[in-house]
Amino acid sequence: MKKAIIVNGITDMNKGDQALVWESYRIIQDTGLYDDIKVISLGDTPEEFDALCGQTINRGMYVIQNLLQHPRRGKHHKDQLQKEGLGYLLFQVKNAVGDYLHLTRLKKIIYDDQKIKRYFNPREIETIQAFREVDTVFVKGGGFLHAHGEKTAPYVMWYFLYYMNLAKQLDKELVLLPNSYGPFDGWTVESQLKKGLEQSDLIFAREHVSSIALGKLLKRDIPVVPDLGFYLQMQPKEVGFAILEKYGFRKADKIVGMTVRPWRFPGSDSPEQLFDRYLNSLKDLIIYLKGQGYKVALFNQSIGPNVHEDDRNAIERLIQICDNDKTKLFTWVNEDPTCDVLKAVYANMYFFVGTRFHSLIFSMTSEVPSISIAYGGNKGVGIMEEFDLGEYVVKIDDVTTEKLIRLFDKAIANYEGIKGKLAAKLPYLEEQRQETIEMIKKAVRH
Template identity: 25%
Template sequence: MRVGIIGNYGHNNNGDEAILAGLIHQLTASGFVEKENIIVFSNDPSNTKARHGVASHPLLYKEGNTAKSALKTVRESRKVMKQLDLVIVGGGGLLMDMYKRDAPLYSVLGLTAKASGCRVAVHGVGAGPITTKMGRFFIKRLIQAASSVAVRDEKSRRLLREIGISKDIHVIYDPAFSVPAGVAHQPSGRIRKVGVTAVPYFSSQYWPQADPAKYEAYLNGMAGSLDDLIERKELTITFFSTKYPEDVEVTKDIAARMNHQQHIENLDENLGPEQIVETAAAQDLVIGTRLHSLILSVNAETPILGITYHKKVRDFMEEINKPEYAVAVDDLSQLVPAFEKAESEWEELQVEISTRSNDLKENAAEGMNLLQQKGQN
């Protein structure tokens, strides 16, 4: 069996790299495929090869204009795909049109794989937002080309139904739950150590449409709430990131606005997925903004509060039956009450997250059954 994996890999986004690490682990641990028979279509093939020890091919070629880039991408990708048996369009929020390249790129690559004689699987992905005719067109074509479709949450399945997709859609959990967790959160008597991740929300250096006023309000809201928690609860805060270096910069911006510098540690290195699990496991609680900081924290059995900068974060908090621990990014004054709720239910919350973690890991692994099916496109 020779398998290709397509996704948003090679961008130093360790949430996406966690998905890939989990997916490779699932494929190889199950005996479905040998590691040397996996090839990843990546934004940075050398980065992917070094990180994951697999062969890699460019996801996209750039040739001066969109048409030339598309033609070269299809031509070069097809050369590789003709040697493969299965191509997985897998992991992350790939079925969306918030970024204009995503829906056309992943759809065209999936269709190229099918035309090359591969079985195509859409696997462990998130859907939404899907708001444009072009986005709906390309996403529907990709789904139609796939022999199996598995999304990472129930809301993604409902959204695909809403845009007119009638074929079977399975719900599995994110492959990042299969990242090997060498250590797990140890139950504690109270919350003392808190990990925090942040995203450059409306930052001019990162966001598709920047809004400096919103970015400043976000920084001040995070800084004020964290200072308040330190004062009231005698906490230590550890900032860490899943997107390097962008998230390191925003955590530095937040920390610079805080009064209690002596209670802050900022981890400014590029942590890999297993290091993120280890970092999360060392905390009593993680306040996470990036989705995969929350997923990897639950992987480590560490309780979480989610900052809902994007619908996928709220969706995840609902999937783990903890919507009351989700805090809206534009109302960060609610972070302290959410923390106090966690504090009041601390013993029970730790047990619930540990149990849910094990359930999610089992469910993520069961997604391999879909990939091992021999159905035709």
């Protein structure tokens, strides 16, 4: 039997990411080839480690220490939601340079036990030993290999490709589970991607637009298979409703679920104005929904690990904009369940308005008609197109009140047709999952 490591880290605070790691683990198990599967952790402090890995450890998965710390080193500034201050940026730049030098050195000394003991702590040494012994490195599903021309793009790309480069340097098998790819704007981004991925044993894309973008860059075919989040097996629907009941919802209510998120609008000269327009458009939509007799619930799809990935920050801003303590326009279901429980909550929705990508996957695989506010490269648009629902997407940069209300009205007018499309798609998912397993088995050595 073989050994596997799942990179680039587990983030229990982000329920979409948690679902991807859990389903990555399950699909590797179901190949029947691996009896030793480890998951790389995230978290730069003991508190972050517990928050980011605790639910996964409780599910029985073996988590090993991350070698690559984030430049922020566990420091998060809530007042820098849209733009980080100069001092904080300099702090991160200093750490990033140190990490680059430190981990570049690791590649040169990885088989030198004396030097490894000199430069790394015992938990890191355990991880290094795991990389020495592993057969296959699996990159969890996700959507992190993209750049929008930011000044930080060269470092960000090095950061995300680090374990992939390490795997190929050690002559390990490398499999990228279904990801979104692109755009690739920025200095050195394309060259780094070519170097990091061209020797991969197998690369999956989770939508055609990503397959085309990466396939063109690498000059190879990239098979398209569903995002692993589609396969998440939810807890019973009643478990989800029990959470809603705590917040005063009844089974007769027509609940419109929503996810919102902080977003810095990379490449824009006016991120604060765009973020305000996004939230104000949602406020207007909520007022419209309430007038139509719906009840609106806001959910935490992600609560960290940093302020930019903590949806509570965006919800708190929306509470202020709506003066929600007085107006009671929506209910904030402020919980931190596991991903399979959260999906069971979403299954009780009548309709869903999702910014968070995996909140849409959770809702749509529960046959809940949804509209998407797309961000971060190709994933939001691509996933709706895979369901033949590409007309129900608006990009976060283009959000207006009028567009959201028009999309909602259009979806309600076609409600049964959308439910039919969702229901028709679901039977094929298990078949596609089995095809993915077979492609993995063909790509790796037995």
